[in-house]
Amino acid sequence: MKIVLFQPRYPYGKSQVYLPGGLMNLGSRLMQAGVGVSFFDLNLIEIDSDAVITALINTDEIGFSVLGPPYIDTVVGYIKWLRRHNFLQPVLVGGEGVARLRHGDFKKWFSGLGEVVQARGDEEIKRNLGLSALQSPFDTSMVSMLKWLTEESRRQYLTAEFALFLSDGCGFNCGFCAALKDTKEKYRTTASLRDELEYICRYLKSVGHSELKVYLSNLDALQTVVELEERLKDIWSAALRFGITPHIRCLATSKYMFLACRRDPKLPARLYRYGVRIIAFGVDGADEETWKREHKTHNVLAEIETVTAIVLSVGITVELLMVIGLQKDRPLALLRHLLFSFRKAFQGAVIRPYLGRSMTPSGRWPKETGYIPKKGEVVARELEAQAFLEDASLLTRLDYTMLGSKETHPDWKERWLSNFVYLLIIGTLAPFGLCPTRPLFPVPRKGIGKLLARVVNRLMPFDR
Numbered sequence: 001m002k003i004v005l006f007q008p009r010y011p012y013g014k015s016q017v018y019l020p021g022g023l024m025n026l027g028s029r030l031m032q033a034g035v036g037v038s039f040f041d042l043n044l045i046e047i048d049s050d051a052v053i054t055a056l057i058n059t060d061e062i063g064f065s066v067l068g069p070p071y072i073d074t075v076v077g078y079i080k081w082l083r084r085h086n087f088l089q090p091v092l093v094g095g096e097g098v099a100r101l102r103h104g105d106f107k108k109w110f111s112g113l114g115e116v117v118q119a120r121g122d123e124e125i126k127r128n129l130g131l132s133a134l135q136s137p138f139d140t141s142m143v144s145m146l147k148w149l150t151e152e153s154r155r156q157y158l159t160a161e162f163a164l165f166l167s168d169g170c171g172f173n174c175g176f177c178a179a180l181k182d183t184k185e186k187y188r189t190t191a192s193l194r195d196e197l198e199y200i201c202r203y204l205k206s207v208g209h210s211e212l213k214v215y216l217s218n219l220d221a222l223q224t225v226v227e228l229e230e231r232l233k234d235i236w237s238a239a240l241r242f243g244i245t246p247h248i249r250c251l252a253t254s255k256y257m258f259l260a261c262r263r264d265p266k267l268p269a270r271l272y273r274y275g276v277r278i279i280a281f282g283v284d285g286a287d288e289e290t291w292k293r294e295h296k297t298h299n300v301l302a303e304i305e306t307v308t309a310i311v312l313s314v315g316i317t318v319e320l321l322m323v324i325g326l327q328k329d330r331p332l333a334l335l336r337h338l339l340f341s342f343r344k345a346f347q348g349a350v351i352r353p354y355l356g357r358s359m360t361p362s363g364r365w366p367k368e369t370g371y372i373p374k375k376g377e378v379v380a381r382e383l384e385a386q387a388f389l390e391d392a393s394l395l396t397r398l399d400y401t402m403l404g405s406k407e408t409h410p411d412w413k414e415r416w417l418s419n420f421v422y423l424l425i426i427g428t429l430a431p432f433g434l435c436p437t438r439p440l441f442p443v444p445r446k447g448i449g450k451l452l453a454r455v456v457n458r459l460m461p462f463d464r
């Protein structure tokens with residue numbers, strides 16, 4: 001059995017090169033199960049290049065990873081290309097962007113393209129590839145795939161910042177969030193992590209690169225603090241053995257940081273020693289009513305203030321992630337988000353605003369028929385999803401860096417006000433280096449606006 005795995009190209013007209021950790025992990029597991037794996041990153045190579053065509057001619061199956069719903073239309077485009085060129089093998093489509101899609105929606109977007117399977121998890125992969133077993137991603141080191149890469153792409157991936165898989169799952173249940181939430185955080189095994197770190201640090205030393213720059217996969221790094229510290233020690237000691245400096249970035253909630261610091265006031269200084277240089281707190285505004293509506297009552301303003309000051313005091317950069325402008329955000333709430341952003345930036349935090357979507361097909365979305373909502377759960381109506389179901393290209397409008405459009409913010413007053421506040425935060429703070437977010441623009445279907453939006457989106461730096 002052979003499979004060609006593809007990482008699709010960045011959907012806004014240029015190439016974004018970063019290590020596709022999920023595909024590296026999957027590819028390594030498939031190799032271990034005896035599958036012949038080839039991998040191509042379509043940010044680095046064209047789909048009609050000789051190497052890709054040769055691999056496609058010789059493969060039994062094809063796989064695409066979808067990072068988020070905005071990538072769905074790009075993948076549909078690739079599959080159309082494959083079918084036009086007579087590559088009729090079954091296609092598996094997996095990744096975070098489709099893992100929680102309703103099956104009917106998946107079928108609608110990928111209809112008329114031959115055999116295309118929604119790979120929600122390992123069961124679909126095993127069934128389609130005829131495998132009796134597949135190692136868990138939590139037990140797997142991606143070294144087999146890293147070795148498979150060309151020297152050029154390995155170097156590009158590993159000398160830039162890349163996502164390091166430590167854990168998945170978050171115990172909170174924020175309404176707008178599309179991550180694996182409402183579930184206990186689960187860590188990967190130390191053996192698989194150490195194997196990966198040993199290989200990567202040895203490689204970096206061999207090419208004369210002195211920095212290991214990683215972005216931890218944890219959704220809330222301090223949620224299981226004992227495990228985190230063990231893994232940070234592993235990263236730090238592997239880097240030390242090869243004379244490499246670790247530079248670690250992670251996400252956290254202010255709640256768990258606050259609790260951890262209260263239990264152990266020396267923790268922030270130790271985090272710095274392990275190489276943690278940036279902690280991004282998911283603050284998402286400064287309005288208690290919004291937090292309540294979005295089930296984010298673990299946020300407490302006083303705790304956010306406290307942890308920001310503590311973390312800054314040990315030399316770690318604080319980023320505040322501000323998902324604002326969700327539907328039903330009142331003008332007063334937006335004003336609070338704005339003033340809070342300015343105040344915290346003035347106190348030394350970096351502000352990363354995002355324009356929230358109250359709906360996304362991998363999160364809050366109309367549920368399957370017969371679904372019984374949990375207590376307090378807001379379920380989107382079918383009508384609100386209709387435009388996206390009819391035209392997959394509109395799914396790019398769900399990108400959190402993109403300005404709101406009539407599909408994402410149907411009320412024009414909410415839309416204009418949210419867009420205004422979002423742009424005002426960026427426009428005011430970016431010139432001082434206090435806001436790295438850059439806005440993308442919804443691409444109209446036709447006219448000069450289509451061309452202009454495409455050009456502007458192409459010029460915008462990537463969000464990281």
Ligand code: SF4
Pocket residue numbers: 170171172173174177178179181182219220253282
């Ligand atoms: S804390 Fe963060 S990861 Fe967890 S549910 Fe809320 S937004 Fe999602």
